[in-house]
Amino acid sequence: MQTILILGAGLSSTNLIKYMLDHATDRWQVRVGDIRLESARSKVGNHPRGKAFMFDVYEPEQLTKEISRADIVISLLPARMHHLVAETCVKIGKNMVTASYLSSEIQAMDNAARKKGIVLMNECGVDPGIDHMSAMKSISEIKTAGGELLAFESSTGGLVAPGFENNPWHYKFTWNPRNVVLAGKEGARFLHNGKFKYIPYHKVFSRIETIQVPELGTFEVYGNRDSLTYRETYGLHNLKTMFRGTIRRPGFCEAWDIFVQLGATDDTFVMENTEQMTYREFINSFMAYCINIPVETKLARYLGFDEDSEMMERLKWLGIFDNTVIGEPGLTPAKILQKILEKKWKLDPDDKDMIVMQHQFDYMLEGVHRKKYSTMVYIGQDTKNTAMAATVGLPLAMIARQILEGKYTEPGVQLPIHPGIYNPVLSELATYGIRFVDEDITLSQ
C-alpha cells in the first residue's frame, strides 16, 4: 500500500482528490490535509481509501511526520509555502509535485534533490502545466518533421463559459481573486522578431493583442510575466518571437487598466482609516483634491476617457462610486479592491467556468512558411467541478501518478517538458475531454 499526501484542499483540489480516490483501489492510501479540517473532509467524503486531517505547514513536527509516511507529496498550498514542504521532502527523501511556478527557493534545492535521488516537479497545472506539455508536443512534432520554428505565442485564460458572461465585464472570478487583482505586477518581457521587449506593469493592460478562438470569436491577450525564461526551458535558442499571455474578453483590459493607473491594485502599503472609508472615498483617494466636480467626472478627466462610455458603465456596475463602507481596518488598496470585486464577480450557483488556451506556432517546413494554431477550450461542469479545478488538478494527479508508479524517475528540480511525461499525460487528459484542436495553414510559399 502506497501513501499519497495531498496538502491543501482548496478550490483546485476537487478533481485531484477525486482522481486519486477513484484510482486508489487497494494500492493507495490518500491523505488530505488542510488548515480547515472541514475543507479536507468535504473533498474526501467517506471514501474508504481517503483520510482527511487538520494540517498546518508551520508545525514542523506534523510536517515531518506526514511527509515521512508518504510515498509522494502533492502541495496545493499557497505558492509561498511550497519551499517549506520541499525542504522537508529533500531532507527525508520524498518526491514532490506542485502546480505552481518554479520559485528561486526550490530551484536552489536542485543539487540536494539530485543527491537524494528525488524529483521536485513544478508547474504541473494548467498555466503553467498543460501549456508546457502541449507546446512541447507540438514543438517536438515540428522539429521531428524537419521544420524550423520562427515564432511561438501561447495564451491562456480562466473565464466564464459562454452564456454565463452576463455582466458588463464579461468576467467573474473563477480562481484565486487575489492573484487576479495582482496579475501583471511583474510586467511582461518577451521577444518580437528578434527584439527583446519589456512592458512595465502600468502599460501591461494597454499594450494588448487580440486572438481568434474557433466558435468563440475574439479575445484580448495581455503579456504574462517573463516569456524569455521559457526559450531555454523549451530548447528554443534561435527563436525570433516568443510571447506568453493571459486571455480576457474584449474590453476587460481597458477597464481594468483604470485601477492600475489609479494605483488601486497596490499591495505594498496599508491605507488610512479603511474601517470608515466608503468605496467612493477609496477611488477618490487616488485623485487630486477637488470638491467641485463629482468623482465620476474627475476620474474620466484624469484618465482621459468618455464619461458616457461602456468603460464607465463597467466601473459603475462594480459599485466603486457607491457610499458603501469598507468596514475593515488595515487593508492595502489591492485588498480593498478585491473586497469590492468579490461581491460582483462571484459565480452564480448555475454558472460554468471555462479555460481557453491557444498556442500559435510559425514555422518553415520544406521552404513553406506555415502557421499552426493549437486551441483548447474546456468548460466546467458546475461551480464545484470547475474547468479550473479539472485542468489544474487532473494533470497534477496524472504526473504524480507517473512518478509514484516509477514511470518518471529523473531526479532534481523538474518541469513537465519531457516526452516521457507529457505524452502519457496529454493522452489521458484527452479521455477527460481536455484536448487540443489543431489548425495548420500555409502563410506563404
Add this chain to the structure above:
Amino acid sequence: MQTILILGAGLSSTNLIKYMLDHATDRWQVRVGDIRLESARSKVGNHPRGKAFMFDVYEPEQLTKEISRADIVISLLPARMHHLVAETCVKIGKNMVTASYLSSEIQAMDNAARKKGIVLMNECGVDPGIDHMSAMKSISEIKTAGGELLAFESSTGGLVAPGFENNPWHYKFTWNPRNVVLAGKEGARFLHNGKFKYIPYHKVFSRIETIQVPELGTFEVYGNRDSLTYRETYGLHNLKTMFRGTIRRPGFCEAWDIFVQLGATDDTFVMENTEQMTYREFINSFMAYCINIPVETKLARYLGFDEDSEMMERLKWLGIFDNTVIGEPGLTPAKILQKILEKKWKLDPDDKDMIVMQHQFDYMLEGVHRKKYSTMVYIGQDTKNTAMAATVGLPLAMIARQILEGKYTEPGVQLPIHPGIYNPVLSELATYGIRFVDEDITLSQ
C-alpha cells in the same frame, strides 16, 4: 581623549570630517574608515587628530574592534548597511548617528537600545534632517504663540546653482545618481484638506505642484514618499494638509516621466544582451515592435507628446537615441539609464550645487488665517565642498557632537525633533550660512 568613528568617506563626508578635525583640538581622535582607503585618506589629509583606514562593514571582527574603541559612531555607509553597524553599537553599548531614513530594522532595536542606555539617532542630514529641525522649530513657535496649524507642506531639492544650470534639463547629479534614478518608486502619500491621497509611482511625476522661491523664481515639486508618518512624529494629529516633496526646475518632471512611463527606471530585472545593446535599442525595447517609423517618432506617439517639443530636445540632448553601445553585461534598466545620464548630468569642474528647502505653514492665530513661508537656499563652494556635503555633513557632525558631549542623552531610536537638539544645531548651522528666511503673510481675516 574621545574617539569619533566615521564609517564611509564618500560624497557627503567632506564637511563632516572637516568639522570634526577642526574641533578636535586635543580632546578628540577622529577615525575615518572606508572600503577605499584612498577616499578616507584624501578626506583626513595629514591632520594630527585624524586616522584613515580601510574598513569593510562585512568583516565582523573589524566592525566590533572599531566600534569598541569609539565613543560615538557616525555611519555614512549606504543606508542598507546601517543596521549592521547599529546591531554592533547596541551590543557593545555605543551611541550611533546617521543621516538616513529610519529603517524598520533599526526601529526594531529601540527597546534594546533603551536597555543599554544608548542613542540611535537617525535622519540627521538635510532631507531628512534639517527639514525636521527647522519645521519643528516653526511648529513649536506657532503653537507657543497660541496658533493652530492647518496645513504643513515641506519641499527640498538638490540642484545646480543659478548660472550653472546650463543644459536643457537644468539639472545635474549633485548626489548619489542611483537614488535620483530610483526616486519616487514608493509613490507618494499625503493629506490634503482632510483627505488622504495616494499617488502611484507611474503618476508621481505628472501630478506635480509648483512653488515660488524668493529671488530664484518658480520650481516644480513632486511628492516624496509617505508624508503621513510625520504627522505622528511631529505631533500634528489634527492637521488637515501634510505634504513633503522634492524640488526640481520647471520641465524636469514632465521629461523624467518619459523614462518612468517607458519602464526605463525598473531595477527589478536584468536586461538581455546589454553588452551589445545601443542606447537607441535600449529605448526601443520598451516600445512595441514596428520597423516603419524612427524610434523618436514612435516614442512621441506612444507617450503622446510633440516631436518638436522642448521635451524631445531634452531627451535628444541626453543621447538616448544614439547608437552608442552600452558595453556592459547584466544591467537592469535603471542601471543602464544611470550610465547614460552620468555622462551628461556631470558637474563641470567650475560648477556649484545648491540646496533649496521651503516649508509652508498655514495656521490660525487670534482669528486670523496666516501663512508662513520658511525658505533655505544654500549654494556650495565647489564640486568638492558641495552644498549637499555641507547640509548633510554639518548637522550630522553637530548632532553627533551634542551626544558626544553629553548634551543629549535620551536613549533609544531617535529623530532630531526635540528642542534640546534642534535649537543649538540650527543656531550653529546659521553661523555656516545655512539659515532660513521667513515670510509671514495674512491670508484672510
